[in-house]
Amino acid sequence: MTLLEIQTFLQAEFVGGGRRNPAEVEIVSACGSDLMSDVLAFGRQGEILLTGLTNAQSVRTADIIGAVAVVYIRGKRPDEECLALAREKGIPLLTTRKMMYEACGILYSRGLPGVGDPAEAETAADGVEADALTRSFEIAGRNFSRAGSASTTVKDILEDIGIDPLVIRRVAIAAYEAEMNVVMYADRGEMTLSVTPALVTLSLRDEGQGIPDIGLAMQEGYSTATPEMREMGFGAGMGLPNIKKNADRFEITSEVGRGTNLDIYFHLGNRRENRA
Amino acid sequence: MTLKELAGLLTLNVIQPQGNFDVVVTGGYTSDLLSDVMGNAKERNVWITCQTHENIAAVAKLKNLAAIILVNGRKPDEAALKKAREEKVVILGTPESEFAISGVLYNHFKK
Numbered sequence: 001m002t003l004l005e006i007q008t009f010l011q012a013e014f015v016g017g018g019r020r021n022p023a024e025v026e027i028v029s030a031c032g033s034d035l036m037s038d039v040l041a042f043g044r045q046g047e048i049l050l051t052g053l054t055n056a057q058s059v060r061t062a063d064i065i066g067a068v069a070v071v072y073i074r075g076k077r078p079d080e081e082c083l084a085l086a087r088e089k090g091i092p093l094l095t096t097r098k099m100m101y102e103a104c105g106i107l108y109s110r111g112l113p114g115v116g117d118p119a120e121a122e123t124a125a126d127g128v129e130a131d132a133l134t135r136s137f138e139i140a141g142r143n144f145s146r147a148g149s150a151s152t153t154v155k156d157i158l159e160d161i162g163i164d165p166l167v168i169r170r171v172a173i174a175a176y177e178a179e180m181n182v183v184m185y186a187d188r189g190e191m192t193l194s195v196t197p198a199l200v201t202l203s204l205r206d207e208g209q210g211i212p213d214i215g216l217a218m219q220e221g222y223s224t225a226t227p228e229m230r231e232m233g234f235g236a237g238m239g240l241p242n243i244k245k246n247a248d249r250f251e252i253t254s255e256v257g258r259g260t261n262l263d264i265y266f267h268l269g270n271r272r273e274n275r276a
Numbered sequence: 277m278t279l280k281e282l283a284g285l286l287t288l289n290v291i292q293p294q295g296n297f298d299v300v301v302t303g304g305y306t307s308d309l310l311s312d313v314m315g316n317a318k319e320r321n322v323w324i325t326c327q328t329h330e331n332i333a334a335v336a337k338l339k340n341l342a343a344i345i346l347v348n349g350r351k352p353d354e355a356a357l358k359k360a361r362e363e364k365v366v367i368l369g370t371p372e373s374e375f376a377i378s379g380v381l382y383n384h385f386k387k
Contacts, residue, residue, distance in 0.1 A: 034308035105382020114376035
């Protein structure tokens, strides 16, 4: 189904973002959600994201999972920051007056599936032959407007050096969840990306409240998020489980009142299934 | 369509059975933002969401919703389950997505 067809079915209008000919933009599946953690956990490459969340995190999430376009429901319009990011990332943004339920119903009846085939991306790992590359990014705690920028930069770097797109996607999802945890729960933090021919490593160090019970925090659905965090589309207790699911190896240590350290590893070369 | 028929149509799991399965469902509302559901859901709608914390039971009760359908295999947390039991808010579950469940239900009601 093309974006033009979706626009017609939903009587949607373009509100900005990436300028692409909608008749040539192919959409393979759809995901409707206001919780970005669920989109990160269940979203697929090539899909269209339907959401009522209109801040920049909607576009960051779409970019990270490889969604092709975003449709805002209930006549909602993205803010300026969101529009600027979508232009930068080449993601078209639309708005429809329909509610989520109806928008999903219409697209479903037109044959758009809820779950697309995992993207058949080609391996491009032969571009990696340089020495270890290391980059560090500051993360400002409690600053939601900048949140996600380190992760999108990580994704851009990995794309530039030609890492397997399926690995990039997993790294980007884990990076974004980890970055959001720093933004939500810490005063400041740092994310370090390191790439060797065999391994991508993400290390996060933050100064913040720490996690009293890591076992509990690893459970899906367990969350200490405030209502504000939930309204941002995060804090549904999916963050750490999402990181673990996407990583080949994951280590976490934390000290209450001091901060939390994450080390997340992704193997290159021996490809694993995109989705466990 | 009663809630019992709807649960059968969508092959939903019953997570919290205390409540009224004979209620006639008026349609669906899909959202993960509680304030949005408070503002826009209609009486005796089923609420399709992936939110699992305890406030979902209160919202469903206040809006007199027919039931909550949790998608993506999500389970309510303990507090939500307890609250839903007390308030007699039926919670149903499915491994399907919000998109798919909304799609099936919308098209069923449109017939």
